[in-house]
Every structure is written in structure tokens, then in C-alpha cells.
Amino acid sequence: MDIKGNSLYAQMQSMAVEATGNRLPTQMNTDVNQVSQVNNSGSNFANLLSDAVNKVNEVQKEAGDKRTAFELGDQSVTLAETMIAAQKASVAFDATVQVRNKFVEAYKEIMSMPV
Structure with missing residues (x-):
């Protein structure tokens, strides 16, 4: 044996x-320090991901506010500003969806690995 x-x-x-x-x-x-280092990076990644989602939310709110202001006839908001804000929000959301899809794909791949 x-x-x-x-x-x-x-x-x-x-x-x-x-x-x-x-x-x-x-x-x-x-040793224990190496393991805790890995855990710290995971929490930093979670914070990073949370901040990114919050930023996308802010961009979408800003685009919605500009759209509403333009529709109500606010002279300080132009059509170009409104369209640019809407496109920024669209691109940010699409990028977030793609990142989410990659995470789901990676998760499925990891879960299908034999132990």
C-alpha cells in the first residue's frame, strides 16, 4: 500500500x-495565505462585476432621461445627444449580455468536467 x-x-x-x-x-x-489570496481575488472580481452592471444601469438611466427630456421639448437636449446616449446604452447592454453568455458558457464547461 x-x-x-x-x-x-x-x-x-x-x-x-x-x-x-x-x-x-x-x-x-x-499554505493558508495562498488560499486566502484566491478568495480575495474572487471578492474583488465580484465587486468589479457589480460595478460594471451598475455603470450600465446608470448609462441606461441617463439615456432614458435624455429621451424623456427631448420628447417633452427641452431645448437644452438635442436629437444628436439623445441618439448618442441611446446607442451608448444599447452597446453597453449588448456587451453585458455577451459577458453574461460567456460566463454561463464557462460555467457549463466547468460543470461538465469529470472530477
Whole structure:
């Protein structure tokens, strides 16, 4: 049983060397600081994604406000400004939908991987 355990460990080491591009890994053990670093980056990503969605929402609200002001006859808002704001909102929303689609696609791919 101990021989098989050593063999498995040797296989894992060789796979680690292959994964790092045939460079010897400097440290094989993982410590708690490395794990918490990964968790911090995940929370930063969540904040980044939330900020991006909020920005798209602001752009859409701004476009809606300009559209409403133009429809009500406000002389300070031109048709060109209204159309540009509407196009910015459209592009921002389309980009957000595409990012969401990529996330869903990546999630499905990860979930279909064998363990």
C-alpha cells in the first residue's frame, strides 16, 4: 500500500512539472495565505462585476432621461445627444449580455468536467 502511495505521489509531481512547463516547482505545499489570496481575488472580481452592471444601469438611466427630456421639448437636449446616449446604452447592454453568455458558457464547461 505504501509503494502505491509513493507511486501516486511521483505521478502527481510529474504532472505538476508538466503543468508548469517543465520547470521545477519552487514550493509544492499550499499554505493558508495562498488560499486566502484566491478568495480575495474572487471578492474583488465580484465587486468589479457589480460595478460594471451598475455603470450600465446608470448609462441606461441617463439615456432614458435624455429621451424623456427631448420628447417633452427641452431645448437644452438635442436629437444628436439623445441618439448618442441611446446607442451608448444599447452597446453597453449588448456587451453585458455577451459577458453574461460567456460566463454561463464557462460555467457549463466547468460543470461538465469529470472530477
